[in-house]
Amino acid sequence: MEENLAAAADRNSAGLSGLNFSKGHGTGNDFVLIADPNGALTVTAEQVAALCDRHRGIGGDGLIRAVPSMLLPEGQELLMDHPGAKWFMDYRNGDGSLSEMCGNGVRVFVHFLIAEGLVDLPAGGSLTIGTRGGAKTIVRTAAGYAVDMGPWEFIFPGEATARAMDSLVSAAGLEVARPALSVSMGNPHTVVALAELAELEATALFTPPHVDPTPPHGTNVEFVVPSEPLVHDGIGSITMRVHERGVGETQSCGTGACAAAVAIRHWAGEGAPDAWNVHVPGGVVGVKFFPGAGGHEHVELSGPAVIVASGTLS
Numbered sequence: 306m307e308e309n310l311a312a313a314a315d316r317n318s319a320g321l322s323g324l325n326f327s328k329g330h331g332t333g334n335d336f337v338l339i340a341d342p343n344g345a346l347t348v349t350a351e352q353v354a355a356l357c358d359r360h361r362g363i364g365g366d367g368l369i370r371a372v373p374s375m376l377l378p379e380g381q382e383l384l385m386d387h388p389g390a391k392w393f394m395d396y397r398n399g400d401g402s403l404s405e406m407c408g409n410g411v412r413v414f415v416h417f418l419i420a421e422g423l424v425d426l427p428a429g430g431s432l433t434i435g436t437r438g439g440a441k442t443i444v445r446t447a448a449g450y451a452v453d454m455g456p457w458e459f460i461f462p463g464e465a466t467a468r469a470m471d472s473l474v475s476a477a478g479l480e481v482a483r484p485a486l487s488v489s490m491g492n493p494h495t496v497v498a499l500a501e502l503a504e505l506e507a508t509a510l511f512t513p514p515h516v517d518p519t520p521p522h523g524t525n526v527e528f529v530v531p532s533e534p535l536v537h538d539g540i541g542s543i544t545m546r547v548h549e550r551g552v553g554e555t556q557s558c559g560t561g562a563c564a565a566a567v568a569i570r571h572w573a574g575e576g577a578p579d580a581w582n583v584h585v586p587g588g589v590v591g592v593k594f595f596p597g598a599g600g601h602e603h604v605e606l607s608g609p610a611v612i613v614a615s616g617t618l619s
């Protein structure tokens with residue numbers, strides 16, 4: 306079985322020989338990046354999985370293809386309302402599945418576009434891109450990038466204010482199932498609060514946590530410990546580990562950090578801050594809530610983006 310999978314991985318990546326790629330990460334959430342300015346590439350789910358394989362491929366939590374929006378049907382639709390969104394982030398999870406959104410991926414994608422000379426974005430400048438979760442606007446900051454991730458919403462129907470939980474989550478290492486809230490950031494998340502860092506460390510994420518009920522399209526699961534004190538100088542602070550749909554445990558998840566801040570702020574109640582630092586195994590990302598267009602509250606995600614290598618598939 307092992308041997309068959311290995312042989313399949315080799316066969317699948319072989320079809321892409323000669324392809325130029327870069328490797329990048331945002332707080333340790335790492336991606337294989339490819340530029341496809343003519344929309345000429347068809348990358349199958351098997352090829353994505355082969356490229357993201359950490360032993361037999363380049364290795365990554367996901368793959369990002371940069372393609373002009375006008376060359377994709379979903380991009381053409383998006384251009385009608387956002388004519389400036391010339392580039393589209395075609396994101397796939399490491400197992401080859403599609404996801405609507407990737408918060409760390411957006412920052413790394415824009416950094417890649419700049420590095421490849423496909424866009425010019427000076428510090429302080431802003432850029433709008435297309436994604437399957439809609440158009441996103443990014444500002445280049447001194448420390449990296451700040452992304453308007455758009456509005457958040459609870460996944461399960463019901464009165465928001467009275468809601469304390471909507472699922473139970475169990476995971477290896479946790480003795481009993483824990484209450485959780487499911488939040489959409491374009492993609493689905495289920496957030497579980499734990500009392501202590503020791504409990505977070507004891508949680509084993511090599512197998513997917515069990516979520517009941519599970520959101521309709523599956524979910525990413527965030528385990529979160531509030532800092533003590535929760536708020537310092539007006540900024541909330543939490544520590545998070547994540548099991549990502551289509552990947553497994555990752556060092557960081559941008560949309561997961563946003564969903565975690567949404568849930569913890571909701572649980573903390575009135576007076577909870579609108580600015581949060583989310584500590585993940587791969588670093589720290591910032592999350593802010595602000596009034597967005599159409600009366601909806603938006604979420605801003607900020608953090609670094611790094612390109613570590615570029616090469617050609619042999």
Ligand SMILES: N[C@@H](CCC[C@H](N)C(=O)O)C(=O)O
Pocket residue numbers: 334398403404405406407408409410492493525549550551552555557558559560561
């Ligand atoms: N790591 C990403 C999220 C990637 C997609 C996720 N695995 C899903 O299937 O929704 C992030 O930084 O947001």
